[in-house]
Amino acid sequence: MASQRQEHILAVVRAHGAARVADLVVSLDVSDMTVRRDIAELARAGLVRRVHGGAVAPDAGGRPTDEPGFEAKRTWAQDEKRAIARAALATVEPGQSIALSAGTTTHLLAELVAATPALRPLTVVTNAVGAADVLHRATPGDDRLEVILTGGVRTPSDALVGPVADATLARLRVDRAYLGVHGVDADGLTTPNLAEAATNRALIAAAAATTVLADHTKWGVTGLARIARLDEVDVLLSDEGLPADARRAVGDATRLQLAPTTTPATTTPGERP
Known part of the structure; x- marks a missing residue:
């Protein structure tokens, strides 16, 4: 029925x-x-x-100025976000310096990085309080995993943004940035928060390459402030639920990678998934 x-x-x-x-x-x-x-x-x-x-969910996205909190967003598209985080982890290499923006998918990536000793040594720059805490608590006293927190003003999505964060990022260079976004469409990446958009642009500028982590539910969602055009990032990492028209639009602008949502084979503890 x-x-x-x-x-x-x-x-x-x-x-x-x-x-x-x-x-x-x-x-x-x-x-x-x-x-x-x-x-x-x-x-x-x-x-x-x-x-x-x-x-x-009806509150996913909303008006361009709506900014859902971290706890609300982490319940959306959980399987897809985990798959994207696993795929992103496979691109992290020992000895690198990486940057993680705030966001629920980047938080999952931080958890995977923290649980993967094979990636040490590693330097992680982040403007996400939660991600920094996860990485710090995983390896207390282990100087092989260095965590740099940008500082700044905290947003509802647990991002540290504003002039302090921007100034910190302007003085750093990392191998790759992993960027979470509120919304994405053919015109680019957006967020409801003007200050967060500026800090995310600073994060992109600090990186030799940028991977955007955005599950398929983000497609077509538009925030008030533009972060960047699609052709200003190197990879859009999404999931298999991304519709065909979105795949075409992304593929015309940047490299598209789709994470399989099936659970990978079990790995030995301490081994990279």
């Missing part, structure tokens, strides 16, 4: 922050059009928000 299907869709969105049409077709054993009609009904009721290829 339609009500049962819609309850299932709601349960998926509430658990993961998003639901893909392709996955719902399989789990519900119905047609693509049936799933889309159910999503449309839920959207009209204000229970979900329709996006390319599926649905997300």
